[in-house]
Amino acid sequence: MKFVVTGGLGFIGSYIVKHLLSKDHQVTVVDNFWRGRLENLTGFEEKINFQKLDILDFDALKEILNDSDGRPFVKVNKLSLNIEIEITNEKLTN
Numbered sequence: 695m696k697f698v699v700t701g702g703l704g705f706i707g708s709y710i711v712k713h714l715l716s717k718d719h720q721v722t723v724v725d726n727f728w729r730g731r732l733e734n735l736t737g738f739e740e741k742i743n744f745q746k747l748d749i750l751d752f753d754a755l756k757e758i759l760n761d762s763d764g765r766p767f768v769k770v771n772k773l774s775l776n777i778e779i780e781i782t783n784e785k786l787t788n
């Protein structure tokens with residue numbers, strides 16, 4: 695499946711990207727470099743489609759999301775620090 699991970703160069707996002715790649719999914723990473731760093735995905739550069747974009751640019755984001763199959767929904771359990779990734783198939787349509 696094709697996924698979009700916004701904030702994919704950040705702390706949590708980069709782990710989600712690596713998890714999805716390990717499951718052989720195609721991943722588009724959207725980040726504006728506000729706090730993210732390409733170094734968080736060292737070794738994975740060739741495997742991702744990186745889009746430098748501010749998610750407030752809604753039209754551009756919508757275009758990218760419409761070309762994806764789903765987006766990961768992350769639930770963080772603060773007590774155990776487990777990160778659970780649930781694959782949804784929602785698309786942004788409005």
Ligand SMILES: NC(=O)c1ccc[n+]([C@@H]2O[C@H](COP(=O)([O-])OP(=O)(O)OC[C@H]3O[C@@H](n4cnc5c(N)ncnc54)[C@H](O)[C@@H]3O)[C@@H](O)[C@H]2O)c1
Pocket residue numbers: 700701702703704705706707724725726727728729730731747748749750
């Ligand atoms: N080593 C560590 O333990 C460590 C390291 C970093 C962060 N943390 C913790 O992790 C938590 C934060 O992690 P996170 O992944 O939520 O935050 P993050 O800041 O690491 O990631 C957010 C990402 O979203 C991007 N972003 C922000 N606004 C954007 C926009 N408008 N458009 C596009 N991209 C945008 C940023 O550039 C960044 O890459 C904090 O609690 C922090 O203390 C821990």
